[in-house]
Amino acid sequence: xxxxxxxxxxxxxxxxxxxxxxxxxxxxxxxxxxxxxxxxxxxxxxxxxxxxxxxxxxxxxxxxxxxxxxxxxxxxxxxxxxxxxxxxxxxxxxxxxxxxxxxxxxxxxxxxxxxxxxxxxxxxxxxxxxxxxxxxxxxxxxxxxxxxxxxxxxxxxxxxxxxxxxxxxxxxxxxxxxxxxxxxxxxxxxxxxxxxxxxxxxxxxxxxxxxxxxxxxxxxxxxxxxxxxxxxxxxxxxxxxxxxxxxxxxxxxxxxxxxxxxxxxxxxxxxxxxxxxxxxxxxxxxxxxxxxxxxxxxxxxxxxxxxxxxxxxxxxxxxxxxxxxxxxxxxxxxxxxxxxxxxxxxxxxxxxxxxx
Numbered sequence: 135x136x137x138x139x140x141x142x143x144x145x146x147x148x149x150x151x152x153x154x155x156x157x158x159x160x161x162x163x164x165x166x167x168x169x170x171x172x173x174x175x176x177x178x179x180x181x182x183x184x185x186x187x188x189x190x191x192x193x194x195x196x197x198x199x200x201x202x203x204x205x206x207x208x209x210x211x212x213x214x215x216x217x218x219x220x221x222x223x224x225x226x227x228x229x230x231x232x233x234x235x236x237x238x239x240x241x242x243x244x245x246x247x248x249x250x251x252x253x254x255x256x257x258x259x260x261x262x263x264x265x266x267x268x269x270x271x272x273x274x275x276x277x278x279x280x281x282x283x284x285x286x287x288x289x290x291x292x293x294x295x296x297x298x299x300x301x302x303x304x305x306x307x308x309x310x311x312x313x314x315x316x317x318x319x320x321x322x323x324x325x326x327x328x329x330x331x332x333x334x335x336x337x338x339x340x341x342x343x344x345x346x347x348x349x350x351x352x353x354x355x356x357x358x359x360x361x362x363x364x365x366x367x368x369x370x371x372x373x374x375x376x377x378x379x380x381x382x383x384x385x386x387x388x389x390x391x392x393x394x395x396x397x398x399x400x401x402x403x404x405x406x407x408x409x410x411x412x413x414x415x416x417x418x419x420x421x422x423x424x425x426x427x428x429x430x431x432x433x434x435x436x437x438x439x440x441x442x443x444x445x446x447x448x449x450x451x452x453x454x455x456x457x458x459x460x461x462x463x464x465x466x467x468x469x470x471x472x473x474x475x476x477x478x479x480x481x482x483x484x485x486x487x488x489x490x
Contacts, residue, residue, distance in 0.1 A: 194225045195444050196246045198239060199257035200283065200328075201358045202230035205413040206385035206433075213437040224445070227251070234325055234357055236260035240267045247271050253444030254278045261285045261329040277447045279440050282431070283330040284470075291447070293470045294440055296431035298330060301475045302337030305408045305427050306381055308477055312426075313406055316347035317378030320370055322354045322363055322387040334383035334410075351377070356390055363390025364397070371398045377405050385411035392424045412478060412486045420483045428478040430486060436473055443467055 197214055199207060211228050218226040227246070231238040236259040244267060246254065254271050258264035261284060268278050268288040277291045284293040297304070321338045324331040335353065342348045352370040356363030367390060371377060375398075380391040388409025395405055402423035409416045409428035419425040446452040452466040453459050459466060478486050 192223055192225055193252045193445065193448050194227065194249075195253040195255070195441065196227040196229070196251045197255040197281070198243055198246065199228075199230040199281070200234060200239065200259040201232060202228070203232045204358060204385055205415075206411045209412075210433045210437050213434050214441075217438075217441050221445075226441075230257070231259060234259045234328075236263040240264065243267045243271065247274055247276065251276060252448050255281050255440050255444070256285070256290075257281045257283045258285050258328075260327045262287070262327065264288070277444060279443060281436065281440060283328055286329065291465075292443065292467045294436050294473070295330065295470070296429075296436075296473050296475045298333035298472075299337035299340065301429050302334045302381065302383065302408075303341045304475075305429050305477060306338055306341040306379075308479075309379070309406055309408055309427050310341075310345065310348075315378045315406065318349050318351045318374050318376060319379045319381060320352045320354060320367060320374075320377055320391075321350060321381045321383070322356055322367065322391065323383035324358050324387075325355050331383055338381045338383070348379070356384070356387060358384055358386050360386040360390035360393060363387055364393035367391055367394035368397055371395070371400075380405055380407045382407065382409045385409075385413050385416070388416050388419060388425045388428065389413075392419050395424070414487070417478070417483050417486055420478060420480055423480075426480070430476045430478050432473050432475075439471070439473075 195217075197210070199210075214226050214228050217224060229242055231242065239256075239259045240263070243254070243256065243264075247267075247270060254268075254276050256264060256268060256278060258268075258280065264285050265288040268280075268285055268290055271278050272289040272291075278288070280288070280290045280293045282295050284290075284295065286293070319338075319342055321335055323335040326332065339350065342350050351374045354363060354366040354370070356366065363386065367380065371394060380388075380395075382388045382391060388407050391405075391407050391409075403426075407419075407425045407427075409419070409425050411428065412430055416425060416428050420428060443452070447466075
């Protein structure tokens with residue numbers, strides 16, 4: 135009996151030591167491992183409103199763009215959505231007016247500010263009109279980046295865009311060098327007051343000024359609408375049936391030009407057309423000979439770049455820790471970042487179609 139009691143005591147003692155050791159190991163794991171950011175992130179399956187309420191540490195970044203429904207924004211919207219789904223603790227919002235209505239865009243941005251977003255990207259409908267609401271966002275502690283269209287008098291952090299005047303100048307130079315046609319030119323751009331569109335128009339005007347064999351006989355404002363552009367271009371064709379070039383400045387200008395020429399009875403290549411961006415119908419018109427050039431902007435790259443800047447700002451990673459830049463008002467990023475364009479031509483157009 136004594137032997138059995140002694141053995142039982144040994145078993146209990148061994149179990150006690152084992153449990154104590156396990157308790158120490160488990161306890162050490164939970165007490166000594168500091169919480170990392172990944173431990174504070176929400177379930178990656180939680181999205182939208184549920185995600186916003188599931189974790190106070192969530193970062194919400196909004197992008198608000200002019201004429202948000204046009205095909206040009208598809209690449210930007212897709213990348214912006216992937217950021218939302220691929221980064222835990224980050225939510226992205228994409229929006230903007232479907233027209234060039236600056237007041238509607240202002241109202242949308244005011245709503246975003248009231249919700250307490252952590253960063254804002256804006257492609258302004260009107261550069262001057264959007265300045266006060268951009269400044270309000272900055273005053274609320276929200277960093278703002280202008281995208282493609284600038285608001286230069288605002289307190290935005292930086293302006294990220296492709297080439298503007300140089301892009302249209304390069305496109306015109308490429309086309310004229312190839313065709314060697316002198317004659318009359320129509321310029322198509324979206325609207326006055328839009329910094330981006332006015333810069334592209336100026337690039338074309340500067341090119342024509344440098345080439346006396348060319349003459350601008352009309353400048354069309356199409357408000358990003360191929361229907362409006364076609365109507366105005368056709369009226370100019372009636373007055374100037376010997377037009378040689380139509381230089382477009384936005385994603386719908388080439389399609390408006392093609393529509394006008396078809397209604398006027400012209401054929402592919404009879405008038406040389408420069409478009410902008412890589413909308414599928416623009417690519418199709420390059421393949422069938424109606425459009426000779428289109429300017430391609432690296433919108434996917436620019437979208438990732440803007441997110442990186444906002445996220446680095448929000449997480450206080452933008453300034454080096456061993457410098458006193460921020461305390462002394464030294465900008466962490468350039469006030470403007472210009473990304474070079476490429477030209478879409480009949481020889482390269484197949485590379486710009488989406489993968490099937």
